[in-house]
Amino acid sequence: MYYSLLAGGKRVRPVAVCLAYDYIAGSPPSDAPEAQLKDHYRDALSLGVSIEMIHTMSLIHDDLPAMDDDDYRRGRLTCHKVYGEDVAILAGDSLLSSSFEYLVREGKASVEPLRLLEVLERLSASVGNLGLAGGQVMDLECEGKPSAEVTLDDLRWIHKHKTGALLNIAVAGGAILGGAGDKTVEDLEVYADKIGLAFQVADDILDCTATSEELGKTAGKDEAVDKATYVRMMGLDGARAEARRLRDEAIQGLGENGGGLKALADFIVNRGN
């Protein structure tokens, strides 16, 4: 659990929680001392850590031989290469349940109970059959077909669930913890779904433009296994334009305090450009 959770990574989802929280609750002053920052972000970080535990679980399980069969992740051996498949499966299970345990334990001291329950319901829904597990099942089904038979709509469905679901709860959950009402949360979910797709487009671009060293995992794998990707469907320039289009759509409804969320969208798109 520690080996994979503490392997680094961009921590995009926890950052998204904090930025959505600030979008609603306001940012701390830029010269705030660490203690004040910790206090300001306490609830947001509880959710951010929980989401990162779930994200790590999904990486451990996706890398298994029965799934994508990857040997490297974040520049080091995957969990099952070090600890065996059995322990890797159980480490994932334990990270998943511990994610909820952590969020309840940390959250109950300071978050209003009904608000915490709403975040828990959304968080658990983001993993299941209409969340990342469902997206992964559809992804596996599409991998069994020639890439030409997979449509752009299939691809968007897969990534809305596989990649988008956790970004959705990160943004929506951060906003809810910050005190947002239903309508604002709905608007932010549109933002989250767009940057979720942009994230995957950028990933597809990176898979065929970056080196394995830069990625920390095997590059060029999509093409080697004839995987349906945005690059394959739209070409490299088309995929880059698609990522920028998604970014523009994501940020257009943001209010004047949307600087942080705008910067996150830019960061995600610029990875692939």
Next chain:
Amino acid sequence: MYYSLLAGGKRVRPVAVCLAYDYIAGSPPSDAPEAQLKDHYRDALSLGVSIEMIHTMSLIHDDLPAMDDDDYRRGRLTCHKVYGEDVAILAGDSLLSSSFEYLVREGKASVEPLRLLEVLERLSASVGNLGLAGGQVMDLECEGKPSAEVTLDDLRWIHKHKTGALLNIAVAGGAILGGAGDKTVEDLEVYADKIGLAFQVADDILDCTATSEELGKTAGKDEAVDKATYVRMMGLDGARAEARRLRDEAIQGLGENGGGLKALADFIVNRGN
């Protein structure tokens, strides 16, 4: 998910939730109509279903080739034999997260929020590194050794976590939903831990006395893989006496309305006798 969840089974854990609930809140009249029973057991059944989803997840993952490599469960092919290992892993992940989603969604309408959060915290803790996943890791480690090197304390630690954790949350959670205070919950946890161990002793006895047909899974497997079991350590008669001893200790502190919980302890012990 449906294939494994609806494969039957004794539903011991949901029954335990309902009996613990009744122990605190009182039983419905024996001639109560179904609508009244549904209303009485609404909260208990929400938790019972959630626990059964987690139990099913643990069976799906335990049966995988990388773990116990079993082809049959409850008289039919295991999940991965029908749907493939990849889908079986994801079905388990999805059952685990859906368990929390279901409990929040069903529970929030009628359970006091702080009480629901306490049950959620206990439920999630029962799965992780100090719950069934931790018990399974220790079990795998002990399987790697000759059975003679595994002590009775090792075995008890394994089963307290692997089998006992879900029975503990079933009994404690049912009592909490029924309105029990901390001291009563603690007393009931002693009951739950004892019947959890008795359950495993009975399982070990059945593995070497029942047929594969009776069990719905491969019988005699423990001996074939030189697994440390209560029967191997204590002999068949010794294991039966141990199960009865655990039953007696479990029920000794129960009050006068403990008839249901007593019957459950008897049912568990009698399976192996």
